[in-house]
Amino acid sequence: MALGFVLAGVLTGTPALAQTNLVANPDFEVLGENGFFSDWADGEFGKVGKTLFVETQGAHSGKTCLRTLGTASPTSPWTTCAGKPIAVKPETTYWITWWFKAQQPPTSRTYLFLQTNQAQRVFRETDRVDAFDWTFNIVGYRTQTGETTLHPVLTMMTAGEQVGTAWWDEIGVWEKLPPDMEAAYRREHPWDDTTVATARSLAQTESCRVWGDRPEVRIYLQQPPPTVLPAADGIALTAPGGGHDLYQLAVTATQALEPLTLEFGPVTGPAEMPASSLRYRVARCVPVQEVRDKNFPLGPTPDPLLDPTQPEPVKVGESTLFWVEWAPPPGGAAGQYQTAIRILAGGKPLATVPLRLRRWGFELPEQPHYRSMVLFSSSEIRRFYPGMSDDDAMALGWDILSAYRLSGFNLAVWPTPTLRDGQLEIDWARFDRILEAAKKYKASAITLGPMFGGGCSEGWKPRVKFAGFTALADAGFDAVYVEFNRRMAERLRTAGLLDKAYVYPYDESEADYFDKIARLCDLIHQGAPDLKVLQTITPVGANALWGKVNAWICPGAPRREVLEQRRAAGDEIWLYNMIAGIENTPLSHRLWMWQVLKADARGGLLWNAAWWHKINPWENPTAAAYPVGRNGDQLYRYQAGEASLFYPDPAGKGPLIPSLRLLLIRQGVEDFDIVTELTQAWRSDLDRLAPKAKELDAAGIARAAIIAPVMLSMSKATDCGARAEALRLLAGNELEAARQQPTVLCYPIRDDNGQLAISGFAEPGTQLTLNGAPVALDADGRFSLPVSDDALATGMAWTAENAGSRKTWAWPGVR
Numbered sequence: 001m002a003l004g005f006v007l008a009g010v011l012t013g014t015p016a017l018a019q020t021n022l023v024a025n026p027d028f029e030v031l032g033e034n035g036f037f038s039d040w041a042d043g044e045f046g047k048v049g050k051t052l053f054v055e056t057q058g059a060h061s062g063k064t065c066l067r068t069l070g071t072a073s074p075t076s077p078w079t080t081c082a083g084k085p086i087a088v089k090p091e092t093t094y095w096i097t098w099w100f101k102a103q104q105p106p107t108s109r110t111y112l113f114l115q116t117n118q119a120q121r122v123f124r125e126t127d128r129v130d131a132f133d134w135t136f137n138i139v140g141y142r143t144q145t146g147e148t149t150l151h152p153v154l155t156m157m158t159a160g161e162q163v164g165t166a167w168w169d170e171i172g173v174w175e176k177l178p179p180d181m182e183a184a185y186r187r188e189h190p191w192d193d194t195t196v197a198t199a200r201s202l203a204q205t206e207s208c209r210v211w212g213d214r215p216e217v218r219i220y221l222q223q224p225p226p227t228v229l230p231a232a233d234g235i236a237l238t239a240p241g242g243g244h245d246l247y248q249l250a251v252t253a254t255q256a257l258e259p260l261t262l263e264f265g266p267v268t269g270p271a272e273m274p275a276s277s278l279r280y281r282v283a284r285c286v287p288v289q290e291v292r293d294k295n296f297p298l299g300p301t302p303d304p305l306l307d308p309t310q311p312e313p314v315k316v317g318e319s320t321l322f323w324v325e326w327a328p329p330p331g332g333a334a335g336q337y338q339t340a341i342r343i344l345a346g347g348k349p350l351a352t353v354p355l356r357l358r359r360w361g362f363e364l365p366e367q368p369h370y371r372s373m374v375l376f377s378s379s380e381i382r383r384f385y386p387g388m389s390d391d392d393a394m395a396l397g398w399d400i401l402s403a404y405r406l407s408g409f410n411l412a413v414w415p416t417p418t419l420r421d422g423q424l425e426i427d428w429a430r431f432d433r434i435l436e437a438a439k440k441y442k443a444s445a446i447t448l449g450p451m452f453g454g455g456c457s458e459g460w461k462p463r464v465k466f467a468g469f470t471a472l473a474d475a476g477f478d479a480v481y482v483e484f485n486r487r488m489a490e491r492l493r494t495a496g497l498l499d500k501a502y503v504y505p506y507d508e509s510e511a512d513y514f515d516k517i518a519r520l521c522d523l524i525h526q527g528a529p530d531l532k533v534l535q536t537i538t539p540v541g542a543n544a545l546w547g548k549v550n551a552w553i554c555p556g557a558p559r560r561e562v563l564e565q566r567r568a569a570g571d572e573i574w575l576y577n578m579i580a581g582i583e584n585t586p587l588s589h590r591l592w593m594w595q596v597l598k599a600d601a602r603g604g605l606l607w608n609a610a611w612w613h614k615i616n617p618w619e620n621p622t623a624a625a626y627p628v629g630r631n632g633d634q635l636y637r638y639q640a641g642e643a644s645l646f647y648p649d650p651a652g653k654g655p656l657i658p659s660l661r662l663l664l665i666r667q668g669v670e671d672f673d674i675v676t677e678l679t680q681a682w683r684s685d686l687d688r689l690a691p692k693a694k695e696l697d698a699a700g701i702a703r704a705a706i707i708a709p710v711m712l713s714m715s716k717a718t719d720c721g722a723r724a725e726a727l728r729l730l731a732g733n734e735l736e737a738a739r740q741q742p743t744v745l746c747y748p749i750r751d752d753n754g755q756l757a758i759s760g761f762a763e764p765g766t767q768l769t770l771n772g773a774p775v776a777l778d779a780d781g782r783f784s785l786p787v788s789d790d791a792l793a794t795g796m797a798w799t800a801e802n803a804g805s806r807k808t809w810a811w812p813g814v815r
Helices: 177-186 378-383 390-402 428-441 477-496 513-526 561-567 587-598 660-684 691-695 698-707 721-738 789-794
Strands: 002-006 054-055 065-067 078-083 094-101 106-116 118-123 132-141 148-158 166-175 199-203 208-213 236-239 245-253 262-266 276-289 300-307 319-326 335-345 348-363 371-374 414-421 423-427 447-448 501-503 532-535 552-555 572-576 603-606 625-628 635-637 744-750 756-762 766-770 782-786 796-800 807-810
Touching: 002 348, 065 078, 065 148, 094 106, 132 177, 148 166, 177 477, 199 348, 236 245, 236 319, 236 721, 245 348, 262 319, 300 660, 319 660, 348 721, 378 390, 390 428, 414 477, 423 477, 428 447, 428 477, 477 501, 477 513, 513 532, 561 572, 572 587, 587 603, 587 660, 587 698, 587 721, 660 698, 660 721, 691 698, 698 721, 698 744, 698 756, 721 744, 721 807, 744 796, 756 789
Parallel strands: 002 132, 236 348, 371 603, 447 501, 501 532, 532 552, 552 572, 572 603
Antiparallel strands: 054 065, 065 166, 078 148, 094 132, 094 166, 106 118, 106 148, 199 208, 208 245, 245 319, 262 335, 276 300, 276 319, 335 348, 414 423, 625 635, 744 756, 756 782, 766 796, 796 807
């Protein structure tokens, strides 16, 4: 028996509600006239007596439960059983609970989804593709605008000929969880989500309002700003050497204005700050016309960020949006710097906004800790750059991705093999050029081909010929492929890149041909035992590939216990697919890297950053639908901007133009690097603490505590950009303090009941104060202080003294 808790919504401080299960006949104890459970229907893909059964043995509670049998069908592979529709309120959080278990092959998937009056709502993180005993799930779902009914649909999906069996019991939909469920949920999810408005008024004149917001908030140029905004005395940015910080500055014209420009004043502070460290770009809109999320607004949507080449025209009643960026170079002095942003209309002063810059006393690593595999298509780039060579198009892609701390070498690159008189000959020219580029751009990973096929649920259909052979089908393939991989590994070893190389032989492999993937892995390792093989699948249910695949690029939120099992066997864990769509919230692009932190994964893979399939992204950012399925008779419809992180220069000459999403991804990469550097600093100082700190893995506990308010579960991140930014600032301040003596390791944490505390360890003999009050340490230097949510929200000031060493540092307010 297991407990599985996954958050897909939020707990909020609401008035007391009746703890009533809204599901009719939730525990399958009442039978109707037809002998099946009352208030439960076949669903679209279920048949009583064939795939749906009344089970009288082994119910989780009571006398009976539902048993479902999978359906083996190439066209309708689902078995469903649907509950009775439930009237619900829009924009309200409901809690979905259920018990289920299954005996099923890896080709079977058991899951619950919600059918609302608008759409299906899925909880991928609760899907199971393996055999498991009774397991309890709690997920939250917040109804969308206009959603007035929902009902649970209990589902099995079968991808092959073997079918599985699942059992279901005690299905619940609650507006408020019962106390026992609330307590169980709290043990796994101590942090509630929150909402903090971050828009601020910066200045006002007779002709305009000057205001701004965090970059994680989407500002529509056509929409007026909030009527009343809290006033701020300027903009505050914080960054380490080699890092960045961002702010959106909006000017909303109330009268006709001449075109606008920004100027930065001289920077004052503890040392010289290069003028080039400050820049601004202008946000432009693209016309979103086709979406997958029907709640996403159509029309002009801010996304491309352009360097200003001339003053920006202004329309009365609309906002002109500038993205302000500060990037202090490595090697500078830490401390507080000041300057101002002057807003000019027609070259004349319109308003001035103070700008405060805090430079942390540490540098980001030159090569990110967050490792990435990003693909882009040089052929798509060349469509918009007439006459450009493939090498030059590749350089454009690498330039922009590396500028945002991403590695653009998910190319499945391979040298060209030929057979002459039975001997393998290899043309290394393009392969060697890409290896040189990988060293120049400090690639964190390089994917290798040939990728024989896969993706799009197409099944086993090798579409790439290898030296004239069809993979695993033609006699002679095995020996040539083994030798090819041996030579490729030697080439990579000579170039010093073998440790960053991953063979990518098939994409999104499916369980019914795992035997063929296993054979490809064996051939690769026969030729090069130290060459890593990746697969873009979860190890859950892929036991046939355990010990053969070296890097699992996991979709969704795979179960932690399986990830730990594969990590213990020496495998790498990555996550798939990086968020990269206009329809995703801006914040979600940044917080993808926090999900990687939560999973303790190496990094993430993005299948494309320039997927402009049959479109001009300036005219329509939604790629044309693509055929998928075993027969190619289905269409995959893309999100607006999906897998497209930049835009071609409209003139077809200049560099690629970043989307605002790309800047937020870089912020996420920097967050990842700061948390990783902090964890390393804490671990390096454990010997200065009492042995108890190392025994308890205090650094690991502190790392998890920093991540927890941002990642509320393995797959659900906070919706509050202010909280994410506060945790970045807290981690950065802690990292700055960790490089000074005496050693103190501290963090905010909640217990199983949600009680907030400040906990940690200090070097023995340290005098520690928090907000001016002494902190008592036990014999091991350990401390834990209960604090209120309001106290944490106002910020914390620390001092630590020991043997002549003294340091002070602060936490921002965390809500």
